Amino acid sequence: MANEILRQTRFISPIGSLGGGINGTALDEVLTQAPHFIACDGGTTDAGPFSLGMGTPAFPREAVKRDLSLILRGGRRANIPVIIGSAGTAGGDIHVDWVLDIAREIVCENDLTLRTAVIYAEQDKAYLKRLLHANRILPLDPAPPISDSVIDGSARIVGMMGAEPLQQALLDGADFVLAGRCSDSALFAAIPLMHGFPPGLAWHAGKLSECGTLVCETLGKGVIFTTISQDEITIRPYGDGLRCTPQSVAAHSLYENADPYLHRECSGTFDLTRAAFEAIDDVTVRIRGSEFISQPYSVKLEGAALAGYQSIIVGGIRDPYIIRQLDSWLSSVRGYIEESIARVLADETDKSSYSLLFHTYGINAVMGSLEPDSKYLPHEVGIVLEATAPTQGLAHKLAQLSRQPLLHYPVKEWAGSITAFACLHSPTVIDRGPVYRFNLNHVAIPFTPFEMFRTQFIDLRRSRRS
Amino acid sequence: MILADIAKLIRSKNAGPFTLTFDIMFADLASYRRVKDSGALNPAMFAKLYRCPVEKVRFFECENALAFKFSIPRPFTQGELGDGDMHGGQQFIPLMTVEIP
Numbered sequence: 001m002a003n004e005i006l007r008q009t010r011f012i013s014p015i016g017s018l019g020g021g022i023n024g025t026a027l028d029e030v031l032t033q034a035p036h037f038i039a040c041d042g043g044t045t046d047a048g049p050f051s052l053g054m055g056t057p058a059f060p061r062e063a064v065k066r067d068l069s070l071i072l073r074g075g076r077r078a079n080i081p082v083i084i085g086s087a088g089t090a091g092g093d094i095h096v097d098w099v100l101d102i103a104r105e106i107v108c109e110n111d112l113t114l115r116t117a118v119i120y121a122e123q124d125k126a127y128l129k130r131l132l133h134a135n136r137i138l139p140l141d142p143a144p145p146i147s148d149s150v151i152d153g154s155a156r157i158v159g160m161m162g163a164e165p166l167q168q169a170l171l172d173g174a175d176f177v178l179a180g181r182c183s184d185s186a187l188f189a190a191i192p193l194m195h196g197f198p199p200g201l202a203w204h205a206g207k208l209s210e211c212g213t214l215v216c217e218t219l220g221k222g223v224i225f226t227t228i229s230q231d232e233i234t235i236r237p238y239g240d241g242l243r244c245t246p247q248s249v250a251a252h253s254l255y256e257n258a259d260p261y262l263h264r265e266c267s268g269t270f271d272l273t274r275a276a277f278e279a280i281d282d283v284t285v286r287i288r289g290s291e292f293i294s295q296p297y298s299v300k301l302e303g304a305a306l307a308g309y310q311s312i313i314v315g316g317i318r319d320p321y322i323i324r325q326l327d328s329w330l331s332s333v334r335g336y337i338e339e340s341i342a343r344v345l346a347d348e349t350d351k352s353s354y355s356l357l358f359h360t361y362g363i364n365a366v367m368g369s370l371e372p373d374s375k376y377l378p379h380e381v382g383i384v385l386e387a388t389a390p391t392q393g394l395a396h397k398l399a400q401l402s403r404q405p406l407l408h409y410p411v412k413e414w415a416g417s418i419t420a421f422a423c424l425h426s427p428t429v430i431d432r433g434p435v436y437r438f439n440l441n442h443v444a445i446p447f448t449p450f451e452m453f454r455t456q457f458i459d460l461r462r463s464r465r466s
Numbered sequence: 467m468i469l470a471d472i473a474k475l476i477r478s479k480n481a482g483p484f485t486l487t488f489d490i491m492f493a494d495l496a497s498y499r500r501v502k503d504s505g506a507l508n509p510a511m512f513a514k515l516y517r518c519p520v521e522k523v524r525f526f527e528c529e530n531a532l533a534f535k536f537s538i539p540r541p542f543t544q545g546e547l548g549d550g551d552m553h554g555g556q557q558f559i560p561l562m563t564v565e566i567p
Contacts, residue, residue: 045483048545048552142484142539250531254489258481258537260526277530307547355547365550369541370516372560388547437546438483 009192010035013224014071016212018042018084018099019059022067023221026238030225031078038075039187040067041210042099043086045302045438052090053155053304053436057098059089064099069106072176076112083166083177083187090302091181092156093122100178100458107460114176117169120454121180123157123301127452128444136445137301143441150305150439157303159444162266163190165453170194174457181302183265184210192228203270204290205233207263208252215252216242236284244285246277266449268294297449303440308355309392310432311399313385313406315423321413322420323381329411329420330358336405341398349389354398359384383421392431399429469506470562472497478558481537483544486554488536488561498532504566512536515560 012035015022019042047058057064068084075082088095100118107114128151131137137146144150151157158181167190169177179187188206193199205228208215213222215235222239235244253272254260261273274289322329334356341349361382364371385406387398406421446452470476474493481487490507492498501507513520518538526535542549551557 045544046480046553049483050545140484144543246530247532250528251489251491251533254487254491254528254531254533254535256479256481256487258485258487258524260528260531260533260535275530357548359550366556367559368548368550370557370560372515386547435545435547438543441482441484 006195008227008229009195009197010225010227011188011191011209012038013188013209013212013226014038014040014074015067015223016041016210016214017044017059018067019063020067020212021063021221022070023223023239024070026221026223027070027074030223030238031074033225035078035080035225037081037083037191038071039083039085040071041086041184041187042084043089043091043095043181045090047089049304049436049438051095052092052158052302053306054434055090055092055094055156057088057095061102065102065106068099068102069110072103072106072112072114073110075175076114081170081175081177081191083179083190085166085179085182085184085187087178087180090156091121091158091179093120093180096120096178096180100460103176103178104460114460115174116176116178116458116460117172117174118456118458119161119165119169119177119179120456121158121161121182121452123159123452125151125154125157128157128301131444131446137442138298138445140441140443144439146440146442154303154305154439155436157301157440159452160266160300160302161453162186162299162449163193164266164449165455166190167194168450169455172457180453185263186265188226197228197230199268199292200270200290201228201231201233201287203263203265203292204272204275204287205235207270208233208235208249208287211252211255213237213239213242214255215244215249217245217248218242231288233287233290234280234284235287243283246279246285249285249287250275250277266297266299268292296445298443298445299452301440301442301444303438304436305439307435307437308388308390309395310386310388310435311392311395312387312430312432313399313402313423313428314383314425314430315406315421316380316382317421318380319411319418319420320379321411323377323379325411326360326363326381329409330360333405333409334358336409337398337402340401340405344401345394345397348394354387354389354394356398356402357386357388359386388435392433396429396431403428467566468562469501469564469566472501472566476558476561478554478556480540480544480554484540486538486540486557488558490534490561492532495532498529501534501566502527506564506566507534511564512538515564
């Protein structure tokens, strides 16, 4: 294999997100194609800041265990390395340990032998403040303000690692690399780069492969098989009815990227301006011309801070008299609620310490200020009242105090007592727990590419739980 | 004719928590060229449609993908209090009715 790998690297992307449900039949099939490694992304910011802030994963444990078991057993069967990145959705240390615990269970249950390297990506606050003071934390656009107190006030900050820590772990003999927050493309580019394949192709191949079958014409349950040689990438899916076409592959670089051509990584930018896509057969596409521009090393930061605790009320309004004046009615309801809060909770709160938001479904809850259709009035409106405060207890009381005004605040069209709001639940108030917000859109310029990430080799057979 | 009648897919999505991106995709080169040649899609019209400074609008014509792309800063950071679309997936609707002469 040593000579062959210099001519071509072949790899498997079994699914776009660990826990999404791997097609085991397709994985078995592609494992017969002499792949050199399997890599899989386990994270995303797509679901919002909660996972990073709270330290919890977005997928059920059982779903991650099923996928990880298929990958680890497949990797052992083919005797090839496995790389998992952005473990546990947000890639913080606690997320990595959550996946590590699952891996430990799989290794014990299947009697696997794995040399496991774990790479942590969570960032020390004192270290980040040193970088900040050395002008080594730079804003992206748009970026919220940064300061020592923003760093100190974060629930958790991760750095998005590039290929280098993965490569070092592989050089040190790992055949299972479990990484915290990591560039998705780096998971796939690491090994081809180590073997000297052109960086433009290695990074583009990673980018194309990391979302699994999203690179196909239509989404379906399948596995992506990619090869890189000195002058081209080929990519094809395994799975019923799936195909890659030049257009589907070209279009994939649009998805979830602000710029379809330039993609920033730690060590530089890959440039797809000159990439050319060509069908080899009905399901396989050849890509040439992707380029890479080396740049000073930088590491993207992701942070989440506690925004407060939240309680909500869900219900609806059908009365056309209220719907036609909903804005002013809700504004009066809010005034009434704020007065009662000031009266009852004066010791606990002032107006600047809490937030009351009405989401008016049917009017503009989805698009807010971007809603172009401001004249339309529906026959009913769904309302979610969101009360956010520094403690759950206070948020709960704010929502409780909102119920009566929502129910009974009058309109001039009706004489006498009305019940204006159709509550969905009893109890009316739902406590949502802590809520977080993303508080960083910055890059760090470390002094060396490795200092932000910590690698440990771990014996998974020595079960922590037993 | 409106854009929704010509495009095979118009979509919006987060590109990270701070950016919204919009893709307008076509089934064939003729449809793509028709829209491109009409000049109906450009940063100025997009800025007006999305109430955003024109210098913040990024616009790409991607002929090999038969697609146009716009990107703007999110009006709210993803998940911030007041944000009503966590994934940004339902923000493309104003593009549907852009007239293509």
